[in-house]
Amino acid sequence: AQKVTQAQTEISVVEKEDVTLDCVYETRDTTYYLFWYKQPPSGELVFLIRRNSFDEQNEISGRYSWNFQKSTSSFNFTITASQVVDSAVYFCALSSDNYGQNFVFGPGTRLSVLP
């Protein structure tokens, strides 16, 4: 079975602080894909990043960075110098070719960035 755990239910930070959202996954597949999605208060789901299991290189996109570590089955997401507009629920998700094309989502972490 596949599973995604996001242990942090809610996080509050003050604007300009750095914050890391944790994601731990479980899968028996050797080929799999990890994703982060953002759900702002307006409710839509916005794709942020995809990483495949063969690419452990960390990625940076502006204030966002992702740390993928297969040794610990983690795919953590860091926001540097957080802003109020970063307030949202963030979902980590896992998919693989051998699991019926099912994207398994974590329960989400609600991030509140206070001014």
Add this chain to the structure above:
Amino acid sequence: NAGVTQTPKFRILKIGQSMTLQCTQDMNHNYMYWYRQDPGMGLKLIYYSVGAGITDKGEVPNGYNVSRSTTEDFPLRLELAAPSQTSVYFCASSFPPGTGPDSPLHFGNGTRLTVT
């Protein structure tokens, strides 16, 4: 290019009523999905389809039915609505994982359904 379009945006049903949530995509994606998101929770897969004429159950299929007669459309049918089906429903589509930049899920804006 509209992406994934869901209708309606909101709906209130009485217990026992039926309805169909519509979903259409114009990206020629093979795969389509229906998820539900209960308040404060993550997304749970109801049904998915890997192509026209092929559907399969997800994690929480009871009380729902789907069909996939065309690549573009993937309607979700609720029969005999129950309060437990109060949720936000998201339709999504994608190419198969690993086929390129379009392999992430593309979501519609959701349908907020209340059953009373």
